Amino acid sequence: MMKNVKLDIAKTGIEISADIEAKAQAANALLHSGKGAGNDFLGWVHLPSSISENEIDAIRKEAAKLRSKADVVVCIGIGGSYLGAKAVLEAMSDPFKLLHKEQKDPTVIFAGQNISEDYTAELLAALKEHSIAAIVISKSGTTTEPAIAFRLIKAEIEKRYGKKEAAERIVAITDKARGALKTLATQEGYPTFVIPDDVGGRFSVLTPVGLLPLAVAGVDIAALVRGAQEMEKATAEGVAFKENPAAVYAAVRNILYNGGKKIEILGSYEPKLQYINEWWKQLYGESEGKQGKGIFPASVTLTADLHSMGQYIQDGERTLFETIISVAKPAAEVLIEADGENLDGLNFLAGKRISEVNRMAELGVQLAHVDGGVPNIRIEIPEISESVIGGLLYFFEKACGISGYMLGVNPFDQPGVEAYKKNMFALLDKPGYEEASKAIKARL
Ligand code: PA5
Numbered sequence: 290m291m292k293n294v295k296l297d298i299a300k301t302g303i304e305i306s307a308d309i310e311a312k313a314q315a316a317n318a319l320l321h322s323g324k325g326a327g328n329d330f331l332g333w334v335h336l337p338s339s340i341s342e343n344e345i346d347a348i349r350k351e352a353a354k355l356r357s358k359a360d361v362v363v364c365i366g367i368g369g370s371y372l373g374a375k376a377v378l379e380a381m382s383d384p385f386k387l388l389h390k391e392q393k394d395p396t397v398i399f400a401g402q403n404i405s406e407d408y409t410a411e412l413l414a415a416l417k418e419h420s421i422a423a424i425v426i427s428k429s430g431t432t433t434e435p436a437i438a439f440r441l442i443k444a445e446i447e448k449r450y451g452k453k454e455a456a457e458r459i460v461a462i463t464d465k466a467r468g469a470l471k472t473l474a475t476q477e478g479y480p481t482f483v484i485p486d487d488v489g490g491r492f493s494v495l496t497p498v499g500l501l502p503l504a505v506a507g508v509d510i511a512a513l514v515r516g517a518q519e520m521e522k523a524t525a526e527g528v529a530f531k532e533n534p535a536a537v538y539a540a541v542r543n544i545l546y547n548g549g550k551k552i553e554i555l556g557s558y559e560p561k562l563q564y565i566n567e568w569w570k571q572l573y574g575e576s577e578g579k580q581g582k583g584i585f586p587a588s589v590t591l592t593a594d595l596h597s598m599g600q601y602i603q604d605g606e607r608t609l610f611e612t613i614i615s616v617a618k619p620a621a622e623v624l625i626e627a628d629g630e631n632l633d634g635l636n637f638l639a640g641k642r643i644s645e646v647n648r649m650a651e652l653g654v655q656l657a658h659v660d661g662g663v664p665n666i667r668i669e670i671p672e673i674s675e676s677v678i679g680g681l682l683y684f685f686e687k688a689c690g691i692s693g694y695m696l697g698v699n700p701f702d703q704p705g706v707e708a709y710k711k712n713m714f715a716l717l718d719k720p721g722y723e724e725a726s727k728a729i730k731a732r733l
Pocket of ligand 1: 367370427428430431490492575
């Protein structure tokens with residue numbers, strides 16, 4: 290089995306039958322054959338191995354330009370055009386970076402992932418103190434939230450630096466030909482990167498959508514892609530079932546779901562992985578939650594959430610299972626010191642590393658939850674590094690494709706996300722929505 294993702298399903302108590310094994314292998318083969326549902330969105334399957342050095346170089350070159358011009362780069366996007374970059378950036382960042390006086394990399398911040406007036410006002414106010422640039426990301430080029438944010442950030446950049454310099458400080462990532470953002474980028478002369486037609490938003494982290502903001506932030510994108518390439522090989526068609534962690538994960542989820550476990554909680558004892566959870570929730574929720582089916586993806590960050598969600602997980606409705614991303618080796622070493630007075634009674638921990646306590650918490654929780662009827666899948670990664678995270682992302686993507694096909698849905702569409710947009714546009718009197726506006730307002 291691939292060393293960067295070790296899957297342990299012993300604590301699910303599940304034996305995978307030959308039938309389920311065959312179904313998982315067939316689902317993987319279907320992905321590779323390109324004959325399954327949603328087969329016009331399978332570009333992600335071979336994305337890691339198809340990214341050329343030239344593409345990485347072009348992304349790095351553009352990132353270097355933005356790095357030289359700005360100390361804050363605003364990355365504008367939502368959903369699949371936001372969460373991948375955010376997840377990897379959080380995983381690879383020192384959470385206390387802003388407290389350090391010396392900043393070696395520009396700060397990448399996010400906008401367009403909400404329509405909050407206060408968030409926008411506070412962002413615009415904070416930007417006044419910095420030299421700024423922007424990356425605007427939208428595959429469709431028509432998504433309302435990032436379009437509103439970009440309008441404001443673009444105006445700020447143009448006001449400060451003029452239109453010509455704005456074209457040096459704004460990069461657009463969008464469809465090769467379609468959408469308002471493409472039209473705007475062409476007209477304004479912005480450097481542009483393309484989101485391939487056959488890669489959906491939630492599978493786009495290894496395209497410029499994820500790679501450009503990450504390169505700007507100083508993340509080693511070549512290592513990220515390398516890790517994903519290794520995982521692409523480790524999960525390819527023809528790999529034996531037991532050697533393919535994506536197939537095994539998909540198979541176990543399928544068995545748990547059919548046995549009544551409708552909610553999967555992804556958790557980790559490393560807070561840096563919190564946004565990996567958020568990225569994963571979109572990946573699985575949007576891919577599988579359709580036709581009245583699908584595991585509901587939830588998440589916790591541990592041990593913090595043991596003090597909020599712990600009671601429910603241990604003792605609430607028994608429709609849950611959990612998947613824990615366990616990091617084998619912390620990057621740092623911090624020892625707990627002995628205290629002469631021992632008023633807190635913690636001297637029994639003196640000399641131990643904090644990670645040892647964290648590990649025992651993890652093992653203790655695992656057994657307690659299993660005893661409480663919550664099956665546990667453990668995904669061990671050796672460390673938090675670019676190549677390991679790249680492998681983890683691809684592992685989850687591949688397992689998601691297999692799992693969706695095993696469930697019998699098209700994992701690559703998202704018809705359900707359109708419903709709210711129609712209502713919102715009708716309520717806002719968008720031209721063309723006149724009839725819908727009347728109808729919806731009558732319901733308020
Ligand atoms: O996965 C998806 O397709 C969605 O989450 C989209 O990424 C999200 O709606 C943003 O779309 P766009 O990139 O077209 O602005």
